[in-house]
Amino acid sequence: MGEEAIRFGILGCAEIARKVSRAISLSPNATLYAIGSRSLEKASKFAASNGFPAHAKVYGSYEAVLDDPDVDAVYVPLPTSLHLHWAVLAAQKKKHLLLEKPVALNVSELDQILEACESNGLQYMDATMWMHHPRTHNMFHFLSDPHHFGRLQSVHATFSYGVSPYFLENDIRVKPDLDGLGTLGDTGWYCVRAILWAANYELPKTARALDKPTYNEAGVILACGASLSWEDDKVATFYCSFLSDMAMDITAMGTKGSLRVHDYVIPNKEKEATFSTSSNSDFVELSIGWAPNPCVHTTLTDLPQEALMVKEFSSLVGAIKFSNSKAEEKWPTISRKTQLVIDAVKASIDNGLQPVQIKD
């Protein structure tokens, strides 16, 4: 790791911060530089057990991380309701921002965060890790192929994981004052991103929540679905849940082919991931089989997707820091589109499942 390594500060000791700390360690252009928690003891323990170098800074507050002039970028895995405050403050303190999802409670909050990053010349990226897996690029290549996939007609995405009774009582993701979007913000975020990704980030025109969302006693969504439609004939559906066993599917159907993946968010295995495609299939004589048959494609990766995310983010930060580049607009743009769709689905849930127009 040369002097050019981007120095990360982490705000808080969330469980997910352990995985991202490892990713920062693994990334060739990033370094674990500081950790801040409201409890200095917790921060010290976290640093000790998550591969922070001996010289890393350990702070007893989030502010202290932001006030450290040697921190280049912060990773923010705080509860969503705290994002607006800490992300904006981080930007004001000139820290590039890797923001855990869901990035905000709504697009109005996100716009304040994005404005703070933009006006300070900072790179923003949300921590949607699977976007950085080389399999994702290979799948996107297939979806972009006019001869083997054609024009997208329909896409269905799922993400669920069966949570424990303890989670259902205590996790921040079921608390209205912490992660008010519940599973829609947590697992639904990935479904919406998957759909946007499959549609080459064309924003749908309409969102409608499906019968019937499940809530906890505090009114937080535990399971829900929605349908999306575009100006043309493309359509999409998704289903996200805390109440079903693990599932992470994308089924994308095009005029000339289709694509399936069953572990798009977190691959079954870290270094080897598969997806399957079918192209220009027809029935064989008498319609007793297919020709050609679907294919399975395997992608190998040395660096896990989380490290590839950190590497990409750090590379953009480095270009700004060392080469006066401008921030890459793709990441805030797709983050905002994801939030716009989430907001529309939430509005549809709140208005009795009426369709909601999505406006940029």
Add this chain to the structure above:
Amino acid sequence: MGEEAIRFGILGCAEIARKVSRAISLSPNATLYAIGSRSLEKASKFAASNGFPAHAKVYGSYEAVLDDPDVDAVYVPLPTSLHLHWAVLAAQKKKHLLLEKPVALNVSELDQILEACESNGLQYMDATMWMHHPRTHNMFHFLSDPHHFGRLQSVHATFSYGVSPYFLENDIRVKPDLDGLGTLGDTGWYCVRAILWAANYELPKTARALDKPTYNEAGVILACGASLSWEDDKVATFYCSFLSDMAMDITAMGTKGSLRVHDYVIPNKEKEATFSTSSNSDFVELSIGWAPNPCVHTTLTDLPQEALMVKEFSSLVGAIKFSNSKAEEKWPTISRKTQLVIDAVKASIDNGLQPVQIKD
């Protein structure tokens, strides 16, 4: 083949009748006995090229098949708009009925067909062939397992095949006076059946068509989707189309596991079919993988699913004919439920995507 073999008559020389003729030949308890077409020449050609024995009867009308006292059962692959007339007449002539899907234009027509079968003590079965594949039984066994699948939460089904420009101009499935339900009756039938099957045939309470159905110039549906919901928290979606490349997916998510199949209607290969399951999966330490990983299950079959359908149907017909058994009610019951859901989706499409209550 003993004397007990059920003697089939076929009404019409539809393309699909070629596959079912082969299935009748392959089934150990059935025999190709008669073919009728409005053209005697067509019927003769069909018999000659589809394995009919030399002594098979070849008729220049459908009536003649029904009037042949030695015909036990008829297979009816006529355009849907002709089903009511010919299926009821067949029943009046005491012929057991294997009816191609979509079975009727609406449930009121189907009820007349079912009443004619029932009052004449006849077996009715629709020709939803994949129901009879041993893989289907294996999958159902998994879905019924309280420890490995749990309670169904969500199911998504697809069926599409990319049709030719010729098909889009000329096929009966795009003609309002022949198969007025278009792709909803053709490919949607399978999606709805798959959803009912996954829900152990519990009828949903509500159907709502999704934005936005695609029609041809004559107003026949070429692509559409719908969401279904039950009294409890189960939900389902499907997408059916003539405009996407081949796809036949079921994704069923339960509280403790999930199931995926990608060729449920017609397996990729005739004698070997797979599906995959996942059960009680959790993230590994640091959430960088799954444990346990999903499993692939392979089912081998000597007889193709179409022959197993004919065998099952003939066995039921034989029990009535030779052992005074009563008709098996499962088959008309699930056929009627499928039609009820199709009708509700069609009604929702016709009423501007409003929800439609499904009443038994």
